[in-house]
Structures are given as structure tokens and as C-alpha cells.
Amino acid sequence: NAGVTQTPKFQVLKTGQSMTLQCAQDMNHEYMSWYRQDPGMGLRLIHYSVGAGITDQGEVPNGYNVSRSTTEDFPLRLLSAAPSQTSVYFCASSYSRAGTDLDSTDTQYFGPGTRLTVL
Amino acid sequence: KNQVEQSPQSLIILEGKNCTLQCNYTVSPFSNLRWYKQDTGRGPVSLTIMTFSENTKSNGRYTATLDADTKQSSLHITASQLSDSASYICVVSGYNNNDMRFGAGTRLTVKP
Numbered sequence: 001n002a003g004v005t006q007t008p009k010f011q012v013l014k015t016g017q018s019m020t021l022q023c024a025q026d027m028n029h030e031y032m033s034w035y036r037q038d039p040g041m042g043l044r045l046i047h048y049s050v051g052a053g054i055t056d057q058g059e060v061p062n063g064y065n066v067s068r069s070t071t072e073d074f075p076l077r078l079l080s081a082a083p084s085q086t087s088v089y090f091c092a093s094s095y096s097r098a099g100t101d102l103d104s105t106d107t108q109y110f111g112p113g114t115r116l117t118v119l
Numbered sequence: 120k121n122q123v124e125q126s127p128q129s130l131i132i133l134e135g136k137n138c139t140l141q142c143n144y145t146v147s148p149f150s151n152l153r154w155y156k157q158d159t160g161r162g163p164v165s166l167t168i169m170t171f172s173e174n175t176k177s178n179g180r181y182t183a184t185l186d187a188d189t190k191q192s193s194l195h196i197t198a199s200q201l202s203d204s205a206s207y208i209c210v211v212s213g214y215n216n217n218d219m220r221f222g223a224g225t226r227l228t229v230k231p
Contacts, residue, residue, distance in 0.1 A: 004162070035221075040223055041223055042123065042208070042210075042220070042221030042222050042223050042224070043163075043208075043221040044221070045219075090162050090163075092162075105151055105168045105170060107165045107168070108153075108165065109165075110162030110163050110164070111162050112160075112161055112162050113160070113161070113162050
């Protein structure tokens, strides 16, 4: 199993440009999510999906779009990049909505991250 | 105020020594608490997961403890190795919350 993969690993954008961060998992996980990690702060949830065709907003969704057409893929789109979106982005997956379902202790697997710089 | 506070922010120890990292949380009602290890330039990797009824969980040289009454957890690392150099992140989940709450992490450096 490749686990959770993310591309690209690094990206530099100019303000106003758009791009898509790719995320894929080969573990047949229903739950996938996107986080951003900023210095001195904990990871924050951007968007998540509980299955193909179902997505919802997390804590910091503004400026980002997601879709889930297949179980395997969960791309994150930046519509018009802003310097405030400079961050490291992590995709994660698990069998269930790890940590939020009653008695769920499913392991959450993270991808290697995408470091994004917006100039 | 973050619902998950970790201390210290950073720690330097010598190889072979033990150390303990702290996590205090206010997330309520509590569901479970996780510790992750994050190497530089990598994604977090799960170390332990504890529910309300568990007060200790081990994974090799890593032992996590949980006191749900005082809302505190600790991660104890025994006989540290150079490869233990990483950030350690505490994550707390509550019932019926939309997501998990991540601490900012403790950056551990193990020196030879």
C-alpha cells in the first residue's frame, strides 16, 4: 500500500493564481480530510468528506473548495491564492470519522504534506 | 484560547535519557486522546490512542497516560534515541464535535 499520497510536495504561487492540491489513498477509507499547519499552531481542519459525493466544511474553509468523486481521491482547490494561505497542507484518511464517532479509535493516516508559498 | 495546550514548546535531551511531555485540554465531553509523532518534513504518525476508560497506553518506548478528571495527559519517552527527535502532537476529540483539536506540539531534540 502506498498509504496517503500528496502532490506536489512544494509549490510557489502568485497572489490570485489558482491551483489544485492532489490527495489519494489506497486503503479504501471512507473519511478523508484536509488540514493546514502553521507555525506555533495546531493543525486546523479545512474540509472533510465522509464518503464519495459528500463533503463538508471544517474550521477554516474560506478560500478553498473540495470535491469527492471517488473513494480514493480528495483534491483541494485554491480559488484565488492569497499570502495568508501560505502554509503546509496535509491530507489524512481513516476508516471512520476518527475521533468524532462514539467509541471510534480508528487510526488516522496522514500524507507527507504540500508546502505552499503564496507571494 | 486553544482547547489543547502542550508543554514545553521545545525540549533538548541527551541520547539515552528519559523525558515527559505534557498535554492539558478543555475539550468536553471527552471522547479520546491521541499522541502523534511528526518528523521534520513529514506528516504526523499515530503513536497511541486512549479512550475515557484507559489511563495508560504503551507503544514500545512510548507510554502515554491520561487523567480524564484533571484533563491531563503525558507522553513518556524512555531511553531516548536520536530518531526520537521530532514534534509530538496531542490531539483531543469530544463527542459530537465536528473535528479533532490539535495541540501546537512539543519539539523534541535528542543530542548525542
